[in-house]
Amino acid sequence: MIKQAIIPLAGLGTRLLPLTSVFAKELLPINGKPGIEYILEECIDAGIKEVIFIISKKKIMIKNYFYNDKFYKSIINKKKDPRVIKEYKKILKFKKMIKFVYQDKPLGTGDAVLKTRKFIKDKFFLMLLPDDLIIKKNCSKSMIKIHNQYNSSVMASMNVNKRTVSRWGIYKLGNRLNKKDYLIKDVIEKPSIKNAPSNKAVIGRYILPRDIFQKLSKQKPGKGGEIHITDAIQSLISDNKKFIAHNFSGRYLDCGSMRGYIKSTVEISKL
Numbered sequence: 001m002i003k004q005a006i007i008p009l010a011g012l013g014t015r016l017l018p019l020t021s022v023f024a025k026e027l028l029p030i031n032g033k034p035g036i037e038y039i040l041e042e043c044i045d046a047g048i049k050e051v052i053f054i055i056s057k058k059k060i061m062i063k064n065y066f067y068n069d070k071f072y073k074s075i076i077n078k079k080k081d082p083r084v085i086k087e088y089k090k091i092l093k094f095k096k097m098i099k100f101v102y103q104d105k106p107l108g109t110g111d112a113v114l115k116t117r118k119f120i121k122d123k124f125f126l127m128l129l130p131d132d133l134i135i136k137k138n139c140s141k142s143m144i145k146i147h148n149q150y151n152s153s154v155m156a157s158m159n160v161n162k163r164t165v166s167r168w169g170i171y172k173l174g175n176r177l178n179k180k181d182y183l184i185k186d187v188i189e190k191p192s193i194k195n196a197p198s199n200k201a202v203i204g205r206y207i208l209p210r211d212i213f214q215k216l217s218k219q220k221p222g223k224g225g226e227i228h229i230t231d232a233i234q235s236l237i238s239d240n241k242k243f244i245a246h247n248f249s250g251r252y253l254d255c256g257s258m259r260g261y262i263k264s265t266v267e268i269s270k271l
């Protein structure tokens with residue numbers, strides 16, 4: 001069973017500058033609710049019991065969002081506002097399941113994942129990238145089902161425009177398992193159009209094996225000088241570890257750029 005999830009939040013968010021020079025993009029409201037709450041709700045609905053946030057000192061406002069008890073208590077004492085009471089209860093529910101770990105320098109997603117090594121108890125865990133919202137169908141839940149069926153690592157997958165492959169992790173298809181799931185042969189981080197093995201991209205939901213930590217602890221920086229999770233995954237695939245690409249049926253929304261963020265808020269407000 002997959003009971004733990006990790007969420008890397010320690011990146012710089014340069015695509016949303018100047019906002020992110022002082023603000024954590026994961027707290028930006030999407031139809032009135034911080035983006036990170038959609039991710040937490042997806043986790044809870046998928047049966048996750050513990051979530052590990054990887055943050056940095058610069059992102060401390062994310063922790064403060066969940067640890068503002070004194071403030072809530074004083075407001076509730078003074079006003080007895082049912083709406084505030086309800087919101088505080090929700091925050092408390094989230095707080096109970098979140099642990100915080102720190103990545104001091106943004107050396108890459110792989111380095112962020114490595115910071116959770118001590119806390120992962122089971123053979124597999126879920127990772128969600130908070131910029132990637134998937135609405136209409138719980139992608140994590142479908143992936144956990146696939147994991148349970150094949151006892152394998154799983155990554156969310158989507159076809160992208162061939163011209164944009166250099167923005168994604170792109171993989172080479174292996175055998176088809178069923179209508180939505182394929183084995184992955186190789187995965188490359190941000191390839192050029194020329195080197196891309198397909199137009200099939202990995203989206204920000206992963207079920208990873210604990211073995212990944214051993215790979216990450218030895219991994220050298222890759223594209224752009226960062227330690228990428230994709231490179232550690234490729235290294236496991238080279239060792240014949242099974243990774244499945246799950247073509248999810250929900251709708252993908254990219255909240256990591258201003259254009260995407262605005263589009264996401266409009267889409268979610270229509271639900």
Ligand code: UTP
Binds near residue numbers: 008014015103130256
């Ligand atoms: P991105 O590579 O998309 O970077 O990270 P970013 O910092 O969020 O945004 P841009 O590209 O500069 O605009 C994917 C996820 O991994 C986290 C980020 O917070 C994001 O959720 N991350 C990235 C880390 O936690 N640590 C890192 O060193 C890098």
